[in-house]
Amino acid sequence: MSRISIKIVGAQGQGVNSVGEMCAKGLKRAGYCVFGEREYMSVIMNGHSSYQLEISNEKVRSTQEKVDVLVTFNHHGIKKDLKDIKENGILIHQTPQWKFGEEDQKFIDVNSIKVIYLPTEDILKKLNAKPVLGNVLITSVVWSLIERSSDELKEMVRERFGHKKDLLALNYLCIDEGVKFSGSGSEKVCLPEPDEKWKSQLLITGSQAMGLGAIHAGCRALFGYPMTPASPLLTFLAEIQGESKMLVKQAEDEITAVQMMVGAMHAGTRAMTATSGGGYDLMTETISLCGISETPAVIVLAQRPGPGTGLPTWTAQGDLLMAVSAGHGEFPRAVMSVSDAEDSFSLMMDAFNFSEEFQIPVTVLTEKQIAESLFTTEISDQKSVVRRGRLVEGDGLKLLRATDRYDPDAPDGVSARWLPGSDAPTYCAQSYEHNADGSFDESAENAIAQAKKRMKKMEGLKRALPEPEYFGSENTDVLIVSWGSNKNAILDLIEDESVAYLHYTYLWPLKTERLVELAAKAKKTVLVEGNVQGQLGMLIKQECGLEFNERVLKFDGRATGLSNLNLSVL
């Protein structure tokens, strides 16, 4: 695959993200598939942050370790990221009179790196423009470097600032200055030929796609408490509440958020909450409550590295076992994981449907890498339908008895559910062990009957969940198994290598039939995960006894990239 990488680095608050997003949008519109990855520190100002764009005319979903162009806002970026530049790559920096150290100069010489100094301050002073306009100037320089027309850039700033004439004029001037500056040099980066098909696709983050997926699935309320990397989802749904008419509530803590969600679900709407590991810890007692009271619930768990406060703004897959076993006692539940923007959208309908059909808590895992990355993607989910299982409404209410609510003999353990306010016999949604109408019952017979009833739901749920998805050619020697964001780097890899990939979206209950069948044919099985223990591997071993030949485990807070998939292992 022919791809170009551009990395923009600087202090937080300097405009790294706006340059990255502006370039990404322009390139997608010009007919490129763009993948944007954001890295930053857990501070508001001055931490080192980066925005890396991968650009291709073919599908691209992950970043490379080395980049073609590095744009730095400050000298820290030069020192820290210089060695990420490929041979014959380009460095654009904005630090006046910068002298490279001996080692850096040697690296530049050996790798024939072209160094461009952009006198941003001088140019802005000349234009009498505020520092923030430096972002447009830099974007314009990058734009010229990749030989795109400045009209495309002007169109984008017009969309954004069209209503502010003076500001728009100044933006245009900055673009022109950027073009003029670049015109003076001979350095160019050659992009592959664009492909029209990308123009009609969307450029969207996992969080935005997930938010729209929730709205699409009929979710009418969001209760949340801020926590990275769930916050972008919370904020996005808050931003668009005027259009979605969704009820958005910032609760006083995660326990409140999950309790309000459960109350709203019990009343009969579709509601959700979203948090990260620490917040999910606080929610677990309520997840257990959903287990015994058989209340549907949807919880998004956006993973970052733990334990404790961990690495708040980095990525991880360390919370799978927690999601599978969270909460005291034994009860049925589903755990599923998104991998990109496309399934961040589509999986929300699944999550709500399974939670209502089986009257269980459903945890949807995402990761900082998915939540905050920009994907070029198609999103079309018109086939999906809202399924509410054994929810009784209308005429069916007349036939109900109170003892139908927790009827231990219900087929598949899924008993009728009806909503407060319905003209029907009433029941108690009970946190205590209860009998068929929700009354207390501490007898041994009842405890067995109700526990069996609840756990029976896992059998039907397991049947209903799809098998893991298979990618790649038939009869390949190497079978990679993974979940979550790793899919992106793995799919980028298998386009070039003859390996096969089995991707787990539905993680609990775990289906292993297809895996066992494929593993038997493969010469080598490789587990790829973003955690220390190989948590999916542990679940797989527990469920079917399969052990992997190799494990690629990454737990440094960084996403699995192409370079992590060591070909010698494969």
Added chain:
Amino acid sequence: MTNSKKSAGISMKDYNCKNQCTWCDGCGNYGILTAIKRALIELGLAPHQVLICFDVGCHGNMSDTLVGYRFHGLHGRVISLSAGAALANPDVPVIAFGGDGACFSEGVGHLVHAIRSNYNMTFILHNNGNYGLTTGQASSLTPRGEKMDMAPLGTVEEPLNSMDFVFSLNPSFVARGFNGNISQLTNILKSAIYHQGFSYVDVLQACPTYNKFVSHEYLLEKCYECEPMNFETARKAAVDTSEKIATGVLYQDKTRPTFLDQLEARKGIDSRLVDEVKKVDVSALLAKFS
């Protein structure tokens, strides 16, 4: 709350339940159970028209002793659970019951923010000054120095002044009742359920088994009925219980908008969240990302 759907001919037997009551003899909960049933009947609400939520504690066993849609949830969390339900379907009045342990220790944060948010729901505090169901530990409302189950040598913490605390949060409805005056308590509960906003009802009750410092007789002697007052007078009357204890609807602000009423995104929308669950076409929102 929709009183338009008043059901005719509702009587005590509609709320009676086949299950046995398991409270101690002389427990204040019997009086509260009678009062809530009477209040619902007098408001014309049939069991299927309400959602009654319970915390965990002796009071929570009421979930087994009356009919109606009920949710008996976790310890300390009843206010948040009820608030979620009340927001999702304002047509079904939500009544939450909790004890002083659940409300002023485990879940005190939820009370603070529910009062601030002014969710349209009723919270009824079973105030017996201790943790009954776990056999008589001190709550944060137990007087200092009392010898309790986990403090056999006497508690050393200052008790929380619950009424001063509640008034400091600028509530829209505060009432105090006593389980020994069921007809007054019935009227208080009716007003609380009818109030648009968060209704806080402190019900003083005897706990003959574990509370040796405030008896039924003591409350009978001290409690007196009063009419609603302005904020400052009500606060003073509620806080000062040295000579006598003011009961009744102490304070009510009928003009305060509820949380839901104030949400810009929900203004002008007649449907309830529970009626809106359907697949939504998001193409227009998706188009913003092209």
